[in-house]
Amino acid sequence: MPIATRAFAATDSSSPLTPYSFDRRDPGPDDVAVAIKFAGVCHSDVHIVKNDLGNTRYPIVPGHEIAGVVTAVGENVTRFKIGDRVGVGCMVDSCRTCVSCREGEEQYCVPGMTQTYGSADPKGAAVGQTITQGGYSDAIVVDQNYVLSIPDALPLDAAAPLLCAGITTYSPLRHWKVGPGSKVAVVGLGGLGHMAVKQAVAMGAEVTVLSTSDRKKADAERMGAAHFLINSDKDAMKAAAEKFDLIINTVSATHEIAGHLQLLARDGTMVMLGLTTEGLPVFAMPLLWRRRSVAGSLIGGIRETQEMLDFCAEHGIASDIEVIAPDQINEAYARLEKSDVRYRFVIDISQMGKAA
Structure with missing residues (x-):
């Protein structure tokens, strides 16, 4: 069944982000369903919300620094199981056949990677979704090939920004x-x-x-x-x-x-x-x-992102964070534009129900 999802979304380029509800697709054979625990706030989120690039489609749920726990897996999924600590970064799919994809550099996919939010989302058509929606939400469904394993040595909240920053x-x-x-x-x-x-x-x-x-x-x-x-x-x-x-x-x-x-x-x-x-x-x-x-330089491919997470775990590296509730996101955006954060805002998604 589709997954009822609570989120914060932008409805236009000038209004504050507000509570928003929508359905995630039912996990398919190759999908991993994730209960999002924490979502980092990236400066590019602000650019997209404000339509600084001129191509934002609304309503849009930002967020591509996602850390959570697996709640369901499709029948073909072999890399993850329920309860695993996982992350989702800036992309949730790519063409898989171009030279960049075959070389593990999916971020440079020639037709273009499917970004975690704001990209065309043919897989979401069954639940009325035309674009991908991101991590300022309490659940997400992603193909197993674009999900990362978060080592136990990394706290989930401080690990979230590693998925982009x-x-x-x-x-x-x-x-x-x-x-x-x-x-x-x-x-x-x-x-x-x-x-x-x-x-x-x-x-x-x-x-x-x-x-x-x-x-x-x-x-x-x-x-x-x-x-x-x-x-x-x-x-x-x-x-x-x-x-x-x-x-x-x-x-x-x-x-x-x-x-x-x-x-x-x-x-x-x-x-x-x-x-x-x-x-x-x-x-x-x-x-x-x-x-x-x-x-x-953009981000990294899935293989390199997993390498980065393992490297950070080995060396005790995580982001310096300030954890906020979902209803503080507009204040966080204002502070981010003034460089008033040391050094990454992270949304505690467990408080989503209180806000939305």
């Missing part, structure tokens, strides 16, 4: 082969940045945090950063020239990046992770003179 930073650190001896700079100590610091330190890198002020310096040092650099300090920036092999830029607002290129060593790369909606000028000369690169 954690893998978004882990994937480029692995792709650019960060390890002992690497010098990594992280621009912005927020939801993504604090995960990048913790992971890069665990990989053996010497990590520097770049920020606009020193108010998070103590936090950066607690997380293992060796250095803290204020990017408006021209002398300090000059002294750090050509120091870094990799810069992980996590800032999701429009900001100046051309000056940061001088911090890269020869063959160094700045990887852009923040979802900015305006262009960021870059000049050719700093790139040409040291064969530097500016690159982008």
Whole structure:
């Protein structure tokens, strides 16, 4: 039978998120049904709710950092059983046949991955769903191939943000082969940045945090950063020239990046992770003179996401979180836009009934 689901949804680009009820599909042979316990709040949720990209379809239930417990499995499911601790990240399906999918890089699916919320949802047609709906809800049904196992060493609440923030930073650190001896700079100590610091330190890198002020310096040092650099300090920036092999830029607002290129060593790369909606000028000369690169990275594939969860469990890494009730989500959005969180909001879905 369809699963009656309680949620918080946006009904347009300017109104607050409000309680919303809908049906999840009956689990099919390959599906896993999950009782959601916690859902992280990502800055991209705010972008989608506010229709900053111009393609949001309403009503929309955001949330792609999902941690919960299996409540039912289909007859073909072999990887999970009832009671397992599981996670769902930014995607719930892909074409499975393109080169990217066959190589385990489903996030770069050529026709396009099926995102956890806001994508066309043919599987939901039987219960009247035209688009996928996300984790600000108390249940979800997902194909077993897109479900992750959360190790027992990770608390479910602090594990939830790993499903987006954690893998978004882990994937480029692995792709650019960060390890002992690497010098990594992280621009912005927020939801993504604090995960990048913790992971890069665990990989053996010497990590520097770049920020606009020193108010998070103590936090950066607690997380293992060796250095803290204020990017408006021209002398300090000059002294750090050509120091870094990799810069992980996590800032999701429009900001100046051309000056940061001088911090890269020869063959160094700045990887852009923040979802900015305006262009960021870059000049050719700093790139040409040291064969530097500016690159982008999305999330990771399912295989790499599971690797990340296991790595975080092994090294005792989890997100720094502030747990909120579902009816605090609008306040959290307002605070998130002011960078007033250290470092990830997580919704306690067990309180959904009280709010909705």
